Amino acid sequence: MLSLKAQSMTPSMTLGISTKVKEMKAQGIEITNLSIGEPDFYTPKNAKTAAEIAIKNNKTKYDAAAGLLELRKALSKKLLAENNLMYSPEEIVVSNGGKHAITNTLIALVDPGQEVIIPKPYWVSYPEMVKLTGGVPVLVDTKKENNFKITKDELKAAITDKTKAIFITNPSNPTGAVYTKEELTEIVDVCVENKIYILADELYERICYLDEFTSVASISDAAKEYTVTINGFSKSAAMTGWRLGYTATTKELAKAISGIQGHLVSHPCTIAQWAAVEVLNSCEGDMQKMVAAYRARRDEAVALFEEIPGLSLVQPDGAFYLFVDMSSIKDKLHYSDSFSMEVCNKLLEDHQLAVVPGVAFGNDDFIRISYAADINDIKAGIEKIKNFVSGFNL
Numbered sequence: 001m002l003s004l005k006a007q008s009m010t011p012s013m014t015l016g017i018s019t020k021v022k023e024m025k026a027q028g029i030e031i032t033n034l035s036i037g038e039p040d041f042y043t044p045k046n047a048k049t050a051a052e053i054a055i056k057n058n059k060t061k062y063d064a065a066a067g068l069l070e071l072r073k074a075l076s077k078k079l080l081a082e083n084n085l086m087y088s089p090e091e092i093v094v095s096n097g098g099k100h101a102i103t104n105t106l107i108a109l110v111d112p113g114q115e116v117i118i119p120k121p122y123w124v125s126y127p128e129m130v131k132l133t134g135g136v137p138v139l140v141d142t143k144k145e146n147n148f149k150i151t152k153d154e155l156k157a158a159i160t161d162k163t164k165a166i167f168i169t170n171p172s173n174p175t176g177a178v179y180t181k182e183e184l185t186e187i188v189d190v191c192v193e194n195k196i197y198i199l200a201d202e203l204y205e206r207i208c209y210l211d212e213f214t215s216v217a218s219i220s221d222a223a224k225e226y227t228v229t230i231n232g233f234s235k236s237a238a239m240t241g242w243r244l245g246y247t248a249t250t251k252e253l254a255k256a257i258s259g260i261q262g263h264l265v266s267h268p269c270t271i272a273q274w275a276a277v278e279v280l281n282s283c284e285g286d287m288q289k290m291v292a293a294y295r296a297r298r299d300e301a302v303a304l305f306e307e308i309p310g311l312s313l314v315q316p317d318g319a320f321y322l323f324v325d326m327s328s329i330k331d332k333l334h335y336s337d338s339f340s341m342e343v344c345n346k347l348l349e350d351h352q353l354a355v356v357p358g359v360a361f362g363n364d365d366f367i368r369i370s371y372a373a374d375i376n377d378i379k380a381g382i383e384k385i386k387n388f389v390s391g392f393n394l
């Protein structure tokens with residue numbers, strides 16, 4: 001009965017684990033939850049008030065498929081001021097979260113059988129999104145020594161005459177690695193030369209601990225021509241449940257994305273969009289406070305991990321994840337299918353700690369830890385990992 005597409009799809013492991021943890025908590029089981037990447041902060045007050053006002057003023061009707069003009073104007077200003085990117089409101093489409101922004105883009109760009117390069121480790125949903133929209137995911141290995149950032153040579157080796165696009169996640173979910181301008185420039189050059197579109201997933205752009213963050217599209221006019229800048233409010237403004245993402249790209253592509261969106265969902269919730277306008281107008285301070293808290297937690301978590309023998313991390317310069325190499329216990333643990341699943345099952349069942357297995361992101365030697373959580377939970381979680389690992393006498 002099910003379509004081939006539905007049969008070939010694996011449900012989201014990040015959402016699956018988070019749902020399981022909620023169920024366990026509801027049964028009274030105490031769990032330290034460092035699994036899902038969801039800010040533990042609340043949406044800024046002004047944004048919530050703006051949503052209430054929108055409801056009171058009956059701003060509850062259909063609006064433009066591309067999103068509220070007021071929001072696209074505010075995003076246009078933000079992109080110029082913060083990312084050195086000149087996009088007009090006609091080049092911006094607001095969607096129901098980053099996932100939807102990506103899916104719209106894939107529908108607009110990729111024909112059946114065309115290939116989309118996905119550097120490993122990848123964010124859990126990319127391969128499934130590509131398959132669901134008719135493309136072929138091409139998973140490309142990257143090196144731990146390079147913090148799992150794809151190099152121009154790795155990219156070149158993966159290109160075929162069917163390659164249409166590549167995902168560049170910066171800062172990375174799951175690793176937290178951040179590309180430098182020089183690294184991006186090398187990738188962009190290869191993409192432009194081969195007419196490959198860059199899906200620049202910059203959802204964590206604000207959560208970057210380096211002095212400089214470079215948006216792919218800002219590298220050159222040619223880069224901008226081939227890039228779809230993808231961003232959203234979930235992580236930067238703690239608005240996961242409001243479901244607001246956006247794309248900024250060429251007018252032609254934006255028109256196609258907006259047309260597709262118009263048929264699929266009309267547009268994102270109008271009330272949520274009014275809240276987002278307010279985020280851009282008056283919530284800068286709230287967002288900066290969150291980033292400062294993530295940075296302090298990152299520093300503390302990294303220091304604690306350094307004390308655990310046998311484990312190593314990818315350098316986390318952004319986002320709010322630690323990608324931990326567990327391979328030193330690989331030959332000491334019995335597992336049938338996936339090593340990282342077994343590690344995570346043991347952590348959950350024996351230590352009441354929820355984290356995400358690396359296999360969800362294409363690297364089975366690793367686990368992902370989210371530090372978008374209370375510092376006491378982070379400390380308790382790392383202590384549990386320490387206890388778990390100490391049983392193997394490394």
Ligand code: GLU
Nearest residue numbers: 012014015035036037173
């Ligand atoms: N993006 C977050 C994560 O990776 C939220 C869950 C999801 O959307 O998959 O945990």
